[in-house]
Amino acid sequence: MNIPLVDLKAQYKSVEKEANKKVKEVLSSASYIMGKDVIEFEKEFAEYVGVKHAISVGNGTDALVVALMALGIGKGDEVITTPFTFFATAESISFVGAKPVFVDVEKDTYNINPSKIEEKITEKTKAIMPVHIFGQPAKMDEIKTIARKYNLQVIEDAAQAFGAEYKGKKVGSIGDVGCFSFFPTKNLGCAGDGGMITTSDDNIATIARALRTHGSGENGQRAYNLLNNITEEVKTSEGHDDTVYNPLKYYNYLIGFNTRLDTIQAAILRSKMSHIDMWNEKRRENAKLYDEKLKDSSITVPVTINEGKSVYNMYVVQSENRDEMVNKLKEKGISTGVYYPVPMHLQKVYKDLGYKEGDMPAAEYLSHRTFAIPIFPELTHEQKEYIIDTVKNISK
Incomplete structure (x- = not known):
């Protein structure tokens, strides 16, 4: 798949x-x-x-x-x-x-x-x-x-x-x-x-x-x-x-x-x-399913604040072994995206601002661990089950 x-x-x-x-x-x-x-x-x-x-x-x-x-x-x-x-x-x-x-940033909400x-x-x-x-x-x-x-x-x-x-x-x-x-x-x-x-x-x-x-x-x-x-x-x-x-x-x-x-x-x-509310609700439903099914795996699922209602433009998780996870998911046919590998304060173009590694510990922590898995509203039941099973098996 x-x-x-x-x-x-x-x-x-x-x-x-x-x-x-x-x-x-x-x-x-x-x-x-x-x-x-x-x-x-x-x-x-x-x-x-x-x-x-x-x-x-x-x-x-x-x-x-x-x-x-x-x-x-x-x-x-x-x-x-x-x-x-x-x-x-x-x-x-x-x-x-x-x-x-x-x-x-905050490690849990990003x-x-x-x-x-x-x-x-x-x-x-x-x-x-x-x-x-x-x-x-x-x-x-x-x-x-x-x-x-x-x-x-x-x-x-x-x-x-x-x-x-x-x-x-x-x-x-x-x-x-x-x-x-x-x-x-x-x-x-x-x-x-x-x-x-x-x-x-x-x-x-x-x-x-x-x-x-x-x-x-x-x-x-x-x-x-x-x-x-x-x-x-x-x-x-x-x-x-x-x-x-x-x-x-x-x-x-x-x-x-x-x-x-x-x-x-x-x-x-x-x-x-006219479709956006329905699409956003499907994203939330997909996120809720991921939250529930992946909570006992080795990856960390995103946190939504109580006051907020997210639309999950991306469902971004954390893993201590991101590169391995991403590569193995690719082998299984599941596309991912790394958001974001280099935080702004460490981009070369901002070198003159004087920031150094360690200045933004949470952002730097996340930049080495976060990646997105598919959450688009058109995902089928079979696709979601395949993603969940594959992520759980790889993350064991």
Whole structure:
């Protein structure tokens, strides 16, 4: 039996008819940039998450970069984040000219350890960027309490956690800004790249919308006025199709980007939105089965906090013999993924920050032990039983 870590073909089959129909509608409309499906998807996404605004962008990394810039974070600033994450988290902070300051994680939840945040705060600290890693919500109450105490912004990196909840609230609605990725392997993924910024702050939303399209047009002027305390009527362009021509795009007010979600990708994502709760619930069911069946094996299963509702974008376990486990599972046809082999503070690109081995003991411990096994919602009963039996036999 061969089981992939993520089965995108199986997911496509479950939405094939609806997705194909929506893509054909976009193609026939010839409205490929900022079309109707983008506008509708943003509305649906905001409503689902529980925020006023959802601003789609080209990918999850751009979501983080634009969010940081919309908050005014840049050169000379510091942003506290986790070392146990994908590179984009730290990279986005560096990209805007700020400095990532790493705080160690908890061994059981894999998320940033709130008890270690306060000691890293300096006069240069402007924000905290927790990551809801593998779909598991971070301890947001503790993080927000610290943020309020020191007047810091909170940016949720929710790239792996669409639909996850903390105390009944969807991630992406708890901090000042939330950032999502629609990379195909995410629990809500498109057929390419895509990302989303969420916020209930009108000003942040206006600046983010301006930044994603070269700081131009109506949103560019509104953002410029906001940033410069100018009160004046903003020009609007009526009756123009942005796909073909909008005269206001040639009036620029900020230095921004070209980072838009394609209309075709928005259409695909809309076709999946009605399935996401069911898919996330199946992931939780699979995780519960793994938790129960593997608890007596030599591997350590992930811990979910009582206040949280994970979506298990990945089911990441720990083993003292990771390399042997991964190799033997591969021999048996079970795909795995190692997340993450090198924590951020030990990446060569961050050598100049002065971190050394031993500075983040929990993250370093996990980097040598963690790996993911398949948990996608389309797993069959036979596949799950095969995975459980194989893992238990190898780990004896």
